[in-house]
Amino acid sequence: MAFEQPACRVCEFALVSRLFCFSCNALQPFPLEVDFFEVLGFPISFEIKSAELEERYQQLSLELHPDFYGSAPEAEKRLSETATAVLNTAYNTLREPTSRAGYLLHLLAQKQKLDERSLPDGFLGEMFFLQEALDELLESGNADELSGMRDEMRKRQKDIEADYAPLFKRLKDHPEDSEILQQLQTHLNAERYLRRLLGRIPA
Amino acid sequence: MRRIIGIDLGTTNSLSATVFDEGPEVIGEGENAVTPSVLSLSNSGWLVGQEAQERRISDPENTVFSIKRLMGRNLDELGEIANELPYQIVEGQRKLLKVRIGESEPYKDFTPQELSAEILKKVKQRAEKSLGESVEKAVITVPAYFDDAQRQATRAAAEIAGLEVARIINEPTAAAIAYGLDEKRDLQKDGLVAVYDLGGGTFDISILKLSGKIFKVIATHGNTQLGGDDFDQAVVETLKKRIQHEHPEAEFDDPESKQILKKTAESIKIELSFSPETDYSLEFPKLDLLFTGVFKVEDFESLITPMIEQTLVSCSHVLKEAKLSTAQIDEVVLVGGSTVIPGVRKKIESFFGRSPHVAIDPYKVVAIGAGIQGHLLAGGRRDFLLLDVIPLALGIETLGGTFSKIITGNTTIPIEENETFTTNVDDQTSIDVNIFQGERELIKDCRALGQFKLLGIPPMKAGLPLVEVMFRVDANGILTVSAVEKRSGKKAEIEVIPFHGLTQFEIERIMEDSFEHAIDDFNERQLIEFRQTAERVFRGIEQNWNVAENSLSKLDRDEIRKQMEVVRQSMKEQDSQALKAQLDVLGDLTRPLADTAIGRSILAELQDDA
Numbered sequence: 163m164a165f166e167q168p169a170c171r172v173c174e175f176a177l178v179s180r181l182f183c184f185s186c187n188a189l190q191p192f193p194l195e196v197d198f199f200e201v202l203g204f205p206i207s208f209e210i211k212s213a214e215l216e217e218r219y220q221q222l223s224l225e226l227h228p229d230f231y232g233s234a235p236e237a238e239k240r241l242s243e244t245a246t247a248v249l250n251t252a253y254n255t256l257r258e259p260t261s262r263a264g265y266l267l268h269l270l271a272q273k274q275k276l277d278e279r280s281l282p283d284g285f286l287g288e289m290f291f292l293q294e295a296l297d298e299l300l301e302s303g304n305a306d307e308l309s310g311m312r313d314e315m316r317k318r319q320k321d322i323e324a325d326y327a328p329l330f331k332r333l334k335d336h337p338e339d340s341e342i343l344q345q346l347q348t349h350l351n352a353e354r355y356l357r358r359l360l361g362r363i364p365a
Numbered sequence: 366m367r368r369i370i371g372i373d374l375g376t377t378n379s380l381s382a383t384v385f386d387e388g389p390e391v392i393g394e395g396e397n398a399v400t401p402s403v404l405s406l407s408n409s410g411w412l413v414g415q416e417a418q419e420r421r422i423s424d425p426e427n428t429v430f431s432i433k434r435l436m437g438r439n440l441d442e443l444g445e446i447a448n449e450l451p452y453q454i455v456e457g458q459r460k461l462l463k464v465r466i467g468e469s470e471p472y473k474d475f476t477p478q479e480l481s482a483e484i485l486k487k488v489k490q491r492a493e494k495s496l497g498e499s500v501e502k503a504v505i506t507v508p509a510y511f512d513d514a515q516r517q518a519t520r521a522a523a524e525i526a527g528l529e530v531a532r533i534i535n536e537p538t539a540a541a542i543a544y545g546l547d548e549k550r551d552l553q554k555d556g557l558v559a560v561y562d563l564g565g566g567t568f569d570i571s572i573l574k575l576s577g578k579i580f581k582v583i584a585t586h587g588n589t590q591l592g593g594d595d596f597d598q599a600v601v602e603t604l605k606k607r608i609q610h611e612h613p614e615a616e617f618d619d620p621e622s623k624q625i626l627k628k629t630a631e632s633i634k635i636e637l638s639f640s641p642e643t644d645y646s647l648e649f650p651k652l653d654l655l656f657t658g659v660f661k662v663e664d665f666e667s668l669i670t671p672m673i674e675q676t677l678v679s680c681s682h683v684l685k686e687a688k689l690s691t692a693q694i695d696e697v698v699l700v701g702g703s704t705v706i707p708g709v710r711k712k713i714e715s716f717f718g719r720s721p722h723v724a725i726d727p728y729k730v731v732a733i734g735a736g737i738q739g740h741l742l743a744g745g746r747r748d749f750l751l752l753d754v755i756p757l758a759l760g761i762e763t764l765g766g767t768f769s770k771i772i773t774g775n776t777t778i779p780i781e782e783n784e785t786f787t788t789n790v791d792d793q794t795s796i797d798v799n800i801f802q803g804e805r806e807l808i809k810d811c812r813a814l815g816q817f818k819l820l821g822i823p824p825m826k827a828g829l830p831l832v833e834v835m836f837r838v839d840a841n842g843i844l845t846v847s848a849v850e851k852r853s854g855k856k857a858e859i860e861v862i863p864f865h866g867l868t869q870f871e872i873e874r875i876m877e878d879s880f881e882h883a884i885d886d887f888n889e890r891q892l893i894e895f896r897q898t899a900e901r902v903f904r905g906i907e908q909n910w911n912v913a914e915n916s917l918s919k920l921d922r923d924e925i926r927k928q929m930e931v932v933r934q935s936m937k938e939q940d941s942q943a944l945k946a947q948l949d950v951l952g953d954l955t956r957p958l959a960d961t962a963i964g965r966s967i968l969a970e971l972q973d974d975a
Contacts, residue, residue: 220579224750228779228840232369232531232742243839247781254776 168200178203179218181245182225189226189241198252198265208266208330210256219253260357263326264350270333271343280348281355289355296359312363315356322353369502369531369743370492371539371735372485374519375402376433376565376592377702379484380729381492381503382736384745389543389733392492399728400491403430404483406466406473413487422628425451425620426468431594432484434566435462435477436522437515437866446590449598451623461867478518478867479875482525489528499888502529504739506731508567509535510587510756512802513814513844517866520843525875531742533841537562537571538753539734540700541580543725546737546749556695557583561713561721562731563676564701566592570680572687572694581752584686584775586679591672593634593703599668600630600660604647608656615652622649633660638706666708673712680716686775697721700730752777755838759814762799768808771836779840785851786832792824796832800844815866817846823853834859891941899932899948906955913958925954 167176175185180192180200192201199206202218224230226249231242256262292315299308326349333342370383370392379400382391391398396415405417405428412420420428429452439460440447447454453465455474463474485505493500505528507519516533523530537560544558555576562569569587573580604626608615617626629647636643637660646657684690699721703709714720725733740746755778760770771782786796796819803811822830831851838844849856867875906913906925913922928951935944 220576223752224578227750227752229532229738229741229750230747233366233744243779244781246840247779247837250777250780251782 179222181249182222184225187225189238189245191241192245192248196248197269198255199269201248201252202256204256206266206269207334208263208327210262212257215253215256219249222249259323259326260350260353263330263346266330267343267346267350270337271347274338274340274343276340276344276347278347279351280344281351282348285352285355289359293359296362300362308363312360315360315363319353319356319360322349322356325349366743366745367502368496368498368500369504369739370500371504371506371732371737371739372488372528373506373536373539373732373735374433374481374485374488374522375731376431376567376594377402378565378728379488380732381488382729382732383492383496384736384740389546389737389740391729391732391736393495397491397495400484400488401430402432402484403428404480405429411483413483421624422621425624426453427466428452428624429464429466429480431566432464432477432480434590434594435464436481437477437512437518438462449601449623451620451627476867476875478521478872479525481519481522482875485523485526485528489526500528502531502739502743504532504534504735504742505530506536506539506735507533508562508564508587508589509537509569509571509582509585510567510589511535511842512589512757512812513759513842514812514866515589516841516843520841521867521872524872530841531739533843534735534738534751535569535571535582535585535753535842536564536731537569537585537700538573538580538582538751539732539738540698540725540730541571541573541575541734542737542749542751543730543734544698544722545575545580547725557689557693558696558698559680559694559717560698560700561676561680561704562587562700563703563709564592565703566590566594568592568676568679570676570683572683572689578749579752580749581777582754582775583689584683585754585756586683586686587756588675588679591675592701595672596634596665596669596703596706597627597630599672600633600665601626603660603664603668604630604645604658607658608647608654611656612654615649615654617649619651621651625649634665634706636660637662637665662708669706669708670712673709677712677716691717694719699723700727702728753840753842754778755780755842757802757812758804759800759802759836759838759844760811762801762808766808768801768803768806768811772838774804776838778838778842781835781837784834784836786819786834787828788822788825788830789827791827793827793830794822794824795820796822798834800846814844817859819848819859821855822850823855825852888939888941892939892944895941895944895948896936899936899944902948902951902955903929903932906958909958917957921954921957925951925958928954 168180169175170177170183170186170188171190172188173183173186175183177190178184179202180196181190183190202215204210226242226245228239228243228246231239255265296311299311329342329346333339336342368383370381373380379402380391380398382389400414401418403417403421404411404413405420405424417428421430431450434446435443439462440454440456455463455465457463457474461476463476464480466473466475489500503523505519505523507516519533520530540560540562541558558573558575560571560573567587567589568591569585571585572583574583605617617623625647629645633643633645642659642661644657644659646655648655694717697713697717697719699713704727710721738751754775755772756774758770758774759772760768763769771784772780786798788796797816798819799816800814801808801811802814805811819832822832829852832848833851834846834848836844836846846859848859906929913925932947932951935947
């Protein structure tokens, strides 16, 4: 997906991150609804290498953090504080595949109306049994069986996660394909459901 | 560059530190570096530190310690602690705690913020004296597990003390900075570090990831009501039992007996760090009772074991949060006075399976880290960055008393999150929102921080207004809330009523009431001091003028008269350094006078000063 490269407000150098110019070290004012990919300087895509994300996050933190603006004018101080807050949110959102998928879907599907409660065929039935089994186990408190169930649910979660990359790849070739978008939404819903169930199993 | 010092405001002791040319160090030497966090109200005002420490037994009703345990809390939350403390604690408006001083009416009641402010003032003054310059800004440390109310209380205390808080940072993180940036450090440059911080009243465990210039806190856990004070209390209970075994009638509820027991317990605890057993002797003059005995280290260790186990539960919890096992932890760092106890060290060692780092004095390490952070904030260096987290989730009350998290625990700060609210009734112009902090599902298990009212919502049909509320946690870990109605673009006003803290109005009133307020500032204190010196010197000159007439030329005498006039003018101004400079000139002019036998005694002061 092509996007316009914004330029630095001071030196007009092309910005890597929407928040900061690495060329002249100037903090950049940014729109309220800034896109998290632009914040971290990655193209809008599901594929992000976690080492690269980590490095960019550190690099930007070392420039934006309010600790380095202790004696700066008040406006700049405040800008550094909000920029760092946005950086932290962007980083937290893009770091994990699920939240990244959710965010990306939200960006791409903006104009399309998706069914936000859809679940895969047969999923609810499956979950119903899983939930019953979990209730029983929680009551009996069998630690081994509980941890077995946890592993099973995690595996199910991983399977769903593994589908994100190919789905987003297909979406790249067919940008407005509402069927793929809906499929992604369905996957996300299923994973959210699993996550809630997992949360009920005590450590 | 204005210096920003670091202050470790501890339950038992407080210290300050800064970065000198030779490197970071605590301010002051030996005993002078440490201010016991104790204060005592005398006829001439507050005595703070060592002087107050001495009055714990002689004047227990008017002597206050362990105030940190009261910060941002209410009476219910204090529980047993309120009864164990020898001073009186009462409840003021909005359930705010107050310490009551005096044996009878009229009592004087003080908030923990005011009392902490007295300690901060003392630390500030001592730092100023030692550095020879005024101190206006500081980085102040708090336990990582302090919630929003406790942080707000700490910031209010600093404000009352006339200190600008450049940053509030977490104690274990400060310790990690001190270790991580120590030139002689043997700590790995990259790796996972566990900081175990057990102080006088609080416990924290934090896991940090060090990578290059960045110190990132991954997860933190703790207990703000567990520390060395509780070890003392366990010893006190044992002592009471032992005495009552022989003297069943003995009661120890009076402040003096409580203090005697507490002081003895403290010294038993300290002795047992060095020897397998210790003798003690307790004398209660009011009860006409003398009791002696022996305390063995085994007895002590079995008393504190349950409490140490509790800290290890926190350690397991934080590792789980960070998705790590003990084997993955590269280093363990110990902080806080209670970690010098051999029994504590043994347990930590066996839990983590490695010997901990103790290279930097565990009493000083937090202050030193804060001093380094102050240096960074003042612009003195920018070769490292600390990324800290908010310890507990922040959220609001939703239907059915459930806690809806808006910012999750262990999120890197600063952070902002939005939440949209709407109305239930047509033409509703305000919405009440209750803010809570905690990790549990129901608000009854979380801490109520305050309530805010969204005011000035334009009248619309129910459900139509969209009030977007922004929850912002700044780099100090402190929450602020702002709101805007999105349909009209109108800024909704917010009124936050703190449940545990002081309002800005209350802080200001305390500052006005403070009888030392007028001489809060270093410049003003110096002005007063130099003005007094000038007065004494003038008297000295007048008394010895006959000597001057005999020994000095008229020219010299006129010079002195002229300079006295200049000093007099300068005394009316507000610049202490200018006054000092003029006094120095007068000192030079009167030196021949001071050299004469009669002048020496009085004018010598000026020569010393100059």
